[in-house]
Amino acid sequence: MMDNDVKLCERKPATPTDPTSQSGHDNAVVYDSERRTNQLEAEDETSNTTETVKDKQNGEDGCKEAGLQLLQHKMENLINEGINEGQRFALSSDLWRFAAPTPHCDVLVTVAPKHEQGSLIATWLVAQIKKFEPQLRVEVRYHRLTACYGLYFTASYVNLLKGAELCHLVKPVKPRFGGGMKDFAFDEAQCYAGVEVKTAFLTGQERAYIVKQMIEMIRAPPGGLELKLTDDKSLIIREGRAIVPALMTEGLIARMLPLHQPERLSHLRQSWVMSILDEQPISQIKEYFGAQVAMYFAWLGHLTTALWFPAIFGLFMYWFGGTSFHRVLDSKLNNSPPRDDQLFSDICFVVFALFNCVWSTLYLESWKRNQAELAFKWGTFSKDSGSFLQDPRPDFKGDSQVPNPITGRLEPYYPAWKHKLVRYGITFPVTIICVCFMFAVMFSLFRMQDYADSIFGKSRYLSWVALLPVILYALVIIVGDKLYRKLAAFLNDLENYRTEEDYENFLINKIVIFQCVSAFGSLFYIGFYLRNMKRLQETLATLLITRQVIQNMLETAVPFVTDKLKFSRLTYRMTRSMSDTTLRRHVTAVREKRQSESVSDEPPTTPDEMNSPPLLRHRRAIDGQRMQPSFMVGQVGSPHRSPRLPFPEFYPEFHPTDESEPELTQAELEALMSTYERPLDDYLEMFIQFGYVLLFSPAFPLAGLCALANNLFEIRVDAFKLCNTVQRPFGRPVRDIGSWQRAMEVMGVVGVMVNCALIGQSGLVHRLWPDLSWGGQILIVVVLEHIILAAKFALDFAIPDTPEWVRIETAKVEHWRREAFNRESKFLTMEKRDSSPSIVSRERSGTSTAAKPPATKTPVFHKKRSITPSARYQVRNTEL
Template identity: 35%
Template sequence: MMLQRPSADSSGPGFTPLVVVELASDTKEEAIAWLLSRIRDQQHNGGDGDDFLSMAECQYIIKHELDTLRAKDETHVPGYTQVKLYPGKSIIRRLQSKGILIQFFPLHEKEELKRLSFSWYKKMKLSFQPLDDIRHYYGEGQALYFGFLEYFTIALVPMALIGVPYYLFDWEDYDKYVVFAVFNLIWCTVILELWKRCSASLAYSWGTLSRKKAFEEPRPGFHGVLGFNPVTGREEPLYPNAKRQLRIYLVSLPFVLLCLYLSLYVMMIYFQMEGWALSVYDEEPTFWTGILLFIPSIIYAVVIEIMNLIYRYAAEFLTEWENHRLESSYQNHLVLKVLVFNFFNCFASLFYIAFVMQDMVLLRQSLATLLITSQILNQFMEAFLPYWLQRRRNKKMIHKVRKRRTLEDKELPLAEQVRLEAEMSTYLGTFDDYLELFLLFGYVSLFSCVYPLAAVLVVLNNVTEVYSDAFKMCHVFKRPFSDPAANIGVWQLAFEAMSVIAVVTNFALIGMSPQVKAYFPESETQLILWTVAIEHGLLAFKFILTFLIPDVPKHIQIKLAHLEFESLEALKKKVK
């Protein structure tokens, strides 16, 4: 089933498929007829100018219509008495969960995709990404991610340039990293504030800066008793907030705490392995026992990635079970669960080494091993493995299509494209991409003063990430539905929270430096008091800096005010 632009004759040359809906091969006719009738009930007559909406926007509208299909008086899906329905239940979600609806996805546009691929990743160049073209083809959500990835990479260059000489000429003199830590404090604050301005400029040029979310539609997975929204007066599912809160605090919260305890237990096992490897090296310091020193960190890094992956699935299940009404609320709770666990899982051992063991050599070694191992695993899982699997799938599908065309000479190229894209991997959104950048930002902002090459490694990772992500978006994944957005959402708060933790962490490392301790030879209490006082002062300065740097550039503020003035004037004339 293909949903297309309205046209006088959909079988003629004006036929432009937008979204493919794949049903199970044995789907009953009455169920198909019922689904089509429900879809058509939601459509409205009207023109469709080719230049008014982009293809991505048209596809988003279709997805919105499908997501808002709700059961009314039906007790079951026609032809499937066992598939129960009740008023307010999402029809699409129900069909997917029962295997009647396999998938639905927007089709790629071959010529546009070729042009985008060439300007995006097919030629090596020292220039910015074509964000406007990415936005036109994939939507604002994906374009803002790639914009942030590019911005983050450029912002890391000063850190990398300063870090290389520090690493080369001050290998063991950790005291001199105090200056690097001070630079770190300023850097992590300024780049996030400047990104807000950059993000606002992009969103304004795309027309989404003033996008309001006050009246979000209920998310497709939300279920409840069908009733009327007292604000909009629309019929939609209703679910008691008290019941949701009980699920959060009596089930989700204890589960997260249990996972944190298990993560702490695994960390203690890692330190036992580290101690064993060190004792072996002390007894017989050889080349092989020297290599053995890195094995516990490598194993721990792999275990961390596995634990993060398992926890991610559990967090998604729990957040879905909590039954949040709005997509924004769902995302906020999911991000909070995942970030708390990932932060603890990835950084707890580093904090323990830095502030309990106070072993800067081991801290540098552990940070380097965790960073390098995680990047190698991520590149393998995100770039090489999907590409290899997709190549195998494409070869099989092309063989099937060619064989079918020898038997049926009337096979249409469009049908071939649909079959090929149906076999492609599904893009799961920018969540994992932002999470990876969040963890990399944490490694750099928290402890790069101890291991200055961290910024260099992250820059190299991000450069390859741009090209691998671009390739995957164009040739490995199905085309995702566009995601209208004005900013990077809750991730901005996540990065800002990390920057606050970075200020405290870096100043604590400064306070532990022998250079600083030399100023307080007699009283450790005075050292702690002065460290805390100055750290609070720096936090205050950080928040003042946040206040002084406007989130939206002045010229855009003026343009928005002018647009609002013109809207009010037009409204006055209409009233008169």
């Protein structure tokens, strides 16, 4: 195209006589040619750029598609891995669901998990037990689930009987020896009913209690003991201090617990937890968990029965308009005329307040009689509490070792003046300061709430500010309770009480005082400072319902789910090194073996009938677990064949690369559960609820009904907790509920005062005597209060705490014992008379009947070896 243009340009005529025009024509042709060339190059560049952009877009689309495919592939792999790991997680969880039982073990002691010197601690402890308490049978296993060592304790039947004497266990006596219940004496074992049956005479909780006492009473000898952990770190245990509690205080020993009996526990679940409408099996609870736990559930059942009366009466008052009393104060403040049904509402309010006073008195007296009956049936009625006959608690510290003035056994001695100095000089002031501080904080937050409500309560966007003091108050209650619990335990340890009963009673007193301020402070503030009965009713209803629901959830659902997730997580982590096929095969084998064992239901063999160590035989012969090379304490590699004290067996640490197939035991799982030392929190929860019903139920008549519904559910909740979510507690013989009885009696007196004060707040006195002064109204309320208190104390004095049939049976038992003693004394006298030579024969032989005066001899002290080192006592033997 460019050539044609040039030719056309050349055909144009030009003037030869004008050289300038010819030159311009040539320049125009060249310029046009260059312009055409630039346009063509630009078009080529544009086409190339377009192709490049298209190629780039195609490349980006390809990258995006490849990235999406890669992401999809990764997501699929992640989902598949998650499904596979979830299946492994669920499959490995069957290992703890079908955990092997641990028979022939009464007490389990676990060393601190993942401790660097775990084997050293276990070896040292077993060596001390072998030295100071050789009657104990102990074996050591390595817990792969928690990477710690566990010491399994038991004892022979004979040694358990000796320990029963030291623990003052009460057992039934044969009728021909007087009958009744009596402290067990080993020398008189043939006098007790059922002593010949080894498997039935001592219950599981009694065996565990005896073994626990034997372990805890092992104390450091003169000069103390030293546990050398590292080159520069060692633990010194002073003379007379209990060894195992000292190790627990230092964190070297994690847990000490009795193990559950699966068959008995399963039966108890069916007859107690699942039987909602049936009566509680108190006798079975006592046999399995001990008298202390059984006494709590008996008290809870008795309280539930007693709550039927205020529940029905309060429902009646609610239906007939008894709750409208809160309008009295409003009408008085607004100067509005009283309503027509005001008199009926006032009467309902006063009658309900008086009913509470009478009901609480009758309930407390009824429970005293009921607990006396239970204590007589359980053989703890004549238990001498707080005396020198009780052994000192393991954590009791003394300046020296002195003989007990009653028994003669050596035990720690702590001067009484030190105890009183700590109690009155430190504990009382600190407790009072804490209570006053809590009350001041609570009062300040309530005032802040009222102030914020008056300013921001009607605001559309800032009304939430009025809720901040309430939220802060709830946080203060939670944090303050936890901090004060630790402080109360520290102060109680500092006071150094000798017996477990004294320690627990004074701990209860400290906690109850603080809890009363935090639980009832808001109600007293609303009822007597603000004098707002409507708000008091709403607050009481909110506290009753929310507190009950939240506590029940925290007691059962949260620990149960948490423990199961913990078990599953640990078993999953323990089996990570196993392949899927190996894990599936191992879990199937464990499941089939447990099911076959449950079907076979073979009776267990007692430890005394076994020639080899009981736990070792169970491992090898019954479970078939693979055993690792073991070593003994003090003598590595050489087996010990002593039937009385089998040396422990140590299992090597479990490494993640190990391809062995671990099998969990029930003991390992129970060691991971929460502890349940005493029913203190359960008592406290019911005590606070009893205070709500007794003190402020006239403000909310349905409080009794709410408490009744909660208690019907609370019995099964606490039963579920004991059977499923916590460790089995050690049993302890008790004759009553201890300080809780005195606390409830004080609550009954305070209830009379508060109900009379509420009567004065209702305005009834002012309406009956409108011309009466304010001081006269207070005087009438005080006189009414004194009359009710006098009636309360009269009922307390008139109703005996012990039923007549219990007193008669106690007198019968004492009479039979005296008669049996007289018969035995006459029999021994006759035997001695028949065996001694007659006077005539002595005269014939020339022996004078006048005996020489006996020579004065120094009393001889014989040292007897008892079941525990602390029980070594001196017997004074003076020849008469």
